[in-house]
Amino acid sequence: MVGDPIVEVTGLRKRFGDVEAVRGIDFRVEVGETYGLLGPNGAGKTTTISIVAGLLRRDAGEVKVAGMPMDIDTAAPRALIGLVPQELAVYPDLTGRENLRFFGKLYGLSGASLRRRVEEVLEVIGLRDRADDRVDEYSGGMKRRLNIGIGLLHEPKLLILDEPTVGVDPQSRNAILESVEALSASGRGVLYTTHYMEEAERLCDRVGIIDEGRLVAEGTRRELIRLVGERDRVRLQGSGNLSGAADALGRLDGVGDVVAADRSLEVVTVDAARLLPELLAVATEAGMAVTQVEVSQPDLESVFLHLTGKALRD
Amino acid sequence: MRFILTIAGKDLRLRVRDRSVFVLGLLAPFLLAVIFDLVLGAPSEATFQPRFAVADLDTGPVGDGLLGVLRSLAEGDVIELDEVGSVDEVEAAVEAGDLDAAFVIPAGFSQAVTSGGEATLRIVGNVDAPISVAIAEAVARGYAAEVEAVQLSVAVALQTLPSPTVSDVATLAAEAATMPPPIELVDVTAADRVLDTSTFFIAGMAVFFLFFTVSFGVVGLLEERQAGTLARLAAAPIPRYAAVAAKMVVSYVVGVVAMAVLVVASTLILDARWGDPVGVAVLVLAAVAAAVGVVAVVAGFARTAEQASTLQAIIAVSLGMIGGVFFPTNLGGGFLAKLALASPHRWFMNGLADLAGGGGLSVVWPSVAGLLAFAVVTTVPALYRLRTMEPR
Numbered sequence: 075m076v077g078d079p080i081v082e083v084t085g086l087r088k089r090f091g092d093v094e095a096v097r098g099i100d101f102r103v104e105v106g107e108t109y110g111l112l113g114p115n116g117a118g119k120t121t122t123i124s125i126v127a128g129l130l131r132r133d134a135g136e137v138k139v140a141g142m143p144m145d146i147d148t149a150a151p152r153a154l155i156g157l158v159p160q161e162l163a164v165y166p167d168l169t170g171r172e173n174l175r176f177f178g179k180l181y182g183l184s185g186a187s188l189r190r191r192v193e194e195v196l197e198v199i200g201l202r203d204r205a206d207d208r209v210d211e212y213s214g215g216m217k218r219r220l221n222i223g224i225g226l227l228h229e230p231k232l233l234i235l236d237e238p239t240v241g242v243d244p245q246s247r248n249a250i251l252e253s254v255e256a257l258s259a260s261g262r263g264v265l266y267t268t269h270y271m272e273e274a275e276r277l278c279d280r281v282g283i284i285d286e287g288r289l290v291a292e293g294t295r296r297e298l299i300r301l302v303g304e305r306d307r308v309r310l311q312g313s314g315n316l317s318g319a320a321d322a323l324g325r326l327d328g329v330g331d332v333v334a335a336d337r338s339l340e341v342v343t344v345d346a347a348r349l350l351p352e353l354l355a356v357a358t359e360a361g362m363a364v365t366q367v368e369v370s371q372p373d374l375e376s377v378f379l380h381l382t383g384k385a386l387r388d
Numbered sequence: 389m390r391f392i393l394t395i396a397g398k399d400l401r402l403r404v405r406d407r408s409v410f411v412l413g414l415l416a417p418f419l420l421a422v423i424f425d426l427v428l429g430a431p432s433e434a435t436f437q438p439r440f441a442v443a444d445l446d447t448g449p450v451g452d453g454l455l456g457v458l459r460s461l462a463e464g465d466v467i468e469l470d471e472v473g474s475v476d477e478v479e480a481a482v483e484a485g486d487l488d489a490a491f492v493i494p495a496g497f498s499q500a501v502t503s504g505g506e507a508t509l510r511i512v513g514n515v516d517a518p519i520s521v522a523i524a525e526a527v528a529r530g531y532a533a534e535v536e537a538v539q540l541s542v543a544v545a546l547q548t549l550p551s552p553t554v555s556d557v558a559t560l561a562a563e564a565a566t567m568p569p570p571i572e573l574v575d576v577t578a579a580d581r582v583l584d585t586s587t588f589f590i591a592g593m594a595v596f597f598l599f600f601t602v603s604f605g606v607v608g609l610l611e612e613r614q615a616g617t618l619a620r621l622a623a624a625p626i627p628r629y630a631a632v633a634a635k636m637v638v639s640y641v642v643g644v645v646a647m648a649v650l651v652v653a654s655t656l657i658l659d660a661r662w663g664d665p666v667g668v669a670v671l672v673l674a675a676v677a678a679a680v681g682v683v684a685v686v687a688g689f690a691r692t693a694e695q696a697s698t699l700q701a702i703i704a705v706s707l708g709m710i711g712g713v714f715f716p717t718n719l720g721g722g723f724l725a726k727l728a729l730a731s732p733h734r735w736f737m738n739g740l741a742d743l744a745g746g747g748g749l750s751v752v753w754p755s756v757a758g759l760l761a762f763a764v765v766t767t768v769p770a771l772y773r774l775r776t777m778e779p780r
């Protein structure tokens with residue numbers, strides 16, 4: 075159906091026993107869009123995309139993929155989805171090529187088209203030379219790349235990537251991010267979860283910020299930053315009377331929220347450059363010994379901090 | 389169906405690469421059966437006949453009694469008996485392996501017994517024929533016990549006689565000694581143990597290990613869940629039951645292949661006699677179905693692969709024990725026999741026992757029906773549980 079979003083989620087809820095993992099989530103991913111779910115560990119990202127991919131039952135809400143309702147028993151929309159699970163979902167006792175061939179067959183590929191796609195994917199993920207080695211001989215980064223490659227085999231309309239860079243070295247991570255960029259450029263929808271702010275900023279057209287099972291904000295990077303007031307952040311590190319300093323700073327004109335962490339204060343302000351001397355003076359006067367100052371332009375990390383009062387990563 | 393075969397093909401490839409299925413499925417049952425057979429079994433069952441000799445240096449009434457017992461056993465074809473003149477001769481024959489055991493009735497044996505003195509009956513045994521020697525010993529001990537009883541009665545009799553004479557004592561002793569054979573020899577080919585021991589051990593071990601062999605397939609589902617690959621199978625555009633069905637197919641195929649190899653190998657190498665091939669085949673197919681059902685239902689209620697394997701091992705050992713696959717015991721008709729029917733192992737062994745009595749399909753169908761009942765009762769809930777298993 076023309077104009078249908080590739081994913082449409084409304085009022086999604088899921089509980090595991092006492093844990094309410096997803097508490098009412100709505101979002102949509104348009105055709106050709108890369109949508110990021112950004113949130114800390116345990117926020118409910120994997121649970122959400124598992125329901126979207128038809129792996130888990132939901133307790134409430136609706137999920138549509140390409141306009142078709144998705145449930146654990148529905149087959150039709152599955153062929154449109156390429157899933158890259160968070161865990162390495164590959165068979166270590168098979169070779170890379172055997173893994174690709176096996177999953178390709180499950181997606182209905184066979185014969186010459188299967189062979190062609192396997193070769194193409196091996197090329198994309200850079201595993202051609204090692205295709206006939208057993209996966210348990212691969213490095214962590216190679217396994218990750220194979221994990222992604224399996225999701226690409228059948229050229230899905232929607233690619234779901236669940237934290238695909240977790241546990242890889244910086245070089246492999248960059249290679250992975252580049253290939254995701256290439257994939258989204260090719261016009262398919264991408265649903266990407268991460269707890270790395272930089273990845274969401276770099277890859278995603280729109281980002282949904284998820285925390286404790288809820289979407290706390292959603293939009294383009296610019297929209298999200300505007301949401302928190304397009305303000306700068308000043309991070310004061312030090313010791314002494316941090317809570318006293320926080321109170322004093324909070325009373326200043328031009329200062330928004332002040333969030334105290336273990337050994338630092340996070341000060342949100344309209345203009346860091348102009349206010350910095352005053353901030354330092356007030357903090358020192360209130361009994362804080364400032365040892366380091368960090369000024370930063372707003373980013374999604376600060377948006378998250380603003381919205382949830384905590385850091386993305388602890 | 390195509391997807392079931394695709395997944396099953398992948399699993400079989402993995403199983404072949406992982407050698408443990410060969411160890412548990414083929415090597416372990418075969419080796420254990422050979423060992424049991426060597427330790428507990430008889431050298432050659434159907435014609436099993438201890439070769440005994442007796443050297444009677446006594447030629448008195450008590451020695452004659454033992455001789456009579458042995459002769460009656462030989463007449464009944466239970467043993468082979470040579471009567472020889474000298475100790476040297478028996479010892480040489482046993483040493484050479486021509487005899488399994490020999491009884492030496494020493495000179496003055498009757499005299500010693502009747503006068504209440506010390507009398508020793510010697511047995512010369514061949515170390516390579518432990519079962520036969522044990523039988524010889526049992527015969528001798530049984531007879532010795534009998535002689536003691538006679539001695540008692542002799543003593544009593546003597547007291548009631550006014551003037552006892554040596555000839556009275558001899559008469560009494562002779563009378564006692566011509567009593568019926570004092571012990572009953574267990575005949576290993578008796579009707580209550582229809583399977584010969586070699587076949588029993590390999591069949592028992594085969595069905596016992598079958599419950600481990602088939603567990604590889606269905607436990608694979610839990611392994612895949614833990615490894616994360618089940619998420620991929622569940623996300624693929626294939627029927628939801630395909631993965632479970634594939635695992636059960638793998639279990640079934642591996643189980644049937646292992647059993648077939650064991651039947652053929654034991655027939656060729658161990659001279660096992662399984663019985664009518666069609667009957668055995670149908671019995672094996674039904675037994676594997678029951679085994680797959682049992683392990684599948686356990687997997688369905690376990691949370692992890694380790695938990696499932698542990699539970700399955702406990703259940704396999706328990707069913708094996710109550711099913712009596714470890715020792716060729718006669719369960720009789722009591723509680724144990726009824727309990728044994730709660731074990732698919734017993735139905736399998738019963739089916740083989742029926743086959744050993746001759747006949748084919750017509751005699752095994754009750755056992756086959758019993759095994760299939762186990763299969764249905766376990767497979768249905770297993771399928772229900774496993775099909776709805778969430779992939780994480």
Ligand SMILES: Nc1ncnc2c1ncn2[C@@H]1O[C@H](COP(=O)(O)OP(=O)(O)O)[C@@H](O)[C@H]1O
Binds near residue numbers: 090094113115116
């Ligand atoms: N199968 C499960 N059983 C019980 N609790 C679960 C299960 N899966 C996830 N959870 C819980 O649900 C919450 C959300 O988990 P998850 O969706 O994996 O978060 P994320 O992917 O954002 O790290 C967590 O508290 C997690 O412990």
Ligand SMILES: [Mg+2]
Binds near residue numbers: 160
């Ligand atoms: Mg997750």
